[in-house]
Amino acid sequence: FMQPPARLPAIPVNPLSSHVMHFGFIVHDRVKEDRFYKAVLGLRPYWEGGMQDDHPTWISLQLPDGRDWIEYMVVGTPDTTGIPPAMSAANLGVLNHFALGIPDARAAYTLLWNGDRLQGQDQTPKIGRDAKWQLNLL
Numbered sequence: 001f002m003q004p005p006a007r008l009p010a011i012p013v014n015p016l017s018s019h020v021m022h023f024g025f026i027v028h029d030r031v032k033e034d035r036f037y038k039a040v041l042g043l044r045p046y047w048e049g050g051m052q053d054d055h056p057t058w059i060s061l062q063l064p065d066g067r068d069w070i071e072y073m074v075v076g077t078p079d080t081t082g083i084p085p086a087m088s089a090a091n092l093g094v095l096n097h098f099a100l101g102i103p104d105a106r107a108a109y110t111l112l113w114n115g116d117r118l119q120g121q122d123q124t125p126k127i128g129r130d131a132k133w134q135l136n137l138l
Contacts, residue, residue, distance in 0.1 A: 014115065016108050017100035022060070024071035024097045029078035030059060037061055037070065049129045050074075060130075093138045105133040 027033045037043045043061035046069050050057035059072040073095040076084060083092060102108045105125040112118050121137050128134045 012115070012117075014111060016111065017102050019101035020098050021067070021101035022069045022071055022099045024058070024073045024095065024099075026075050026083065026092075026095045027072040028074070028076045028080040030072060030074055031078070033072055043070065047130050051129075058129075090138055094136070099134070105135045109135050 038061065042064040044064065046060040046062040048056035048059050057074040059074065060069045061072075062069045075087075075095065087095075109118075109125050118137075123136045123138075125133055125135045
């Protein structure tokens with residue numbers, strides 16, 4: 001959580017979304033996280049995956065009363081704390097992330113491209129390991 005700025009940034013005439021459908025964050029101990037998110041808040045399993053099929057490190061839990069979800073990004077071991085010292089800012093941005101709800105990633109990309117709003121970005125829309133269209137911007 002953070003204090004919002006005194007003056008909020010201007011909203012573009014053609015915003016992409018007004019809905020954050022999920023967010024992901026670094027965790028080190030899935031069991032401890034489950035005690036809070038599943039046992040206390042009532043989130044339920046949604047999807048598991050990762051870069052390797054036999055080793056899930058992306059654990060998605062759906063909200064009890066909706067379609068949105070959170071995503072554990074498992075890093076290190078349960079006794080690890082904090083951000084790994086060698087982690088790059090780009091990798092940190094991949095792990096600690098949020099996803100806007102948009103009807104079509106390709107249309108969103110086109111809107112950003114036509115509005116000259118992709119400076120410094122080299123990603124294009126793609127299908128993620130969870131079989132959903134995505135556009136990863138850092």
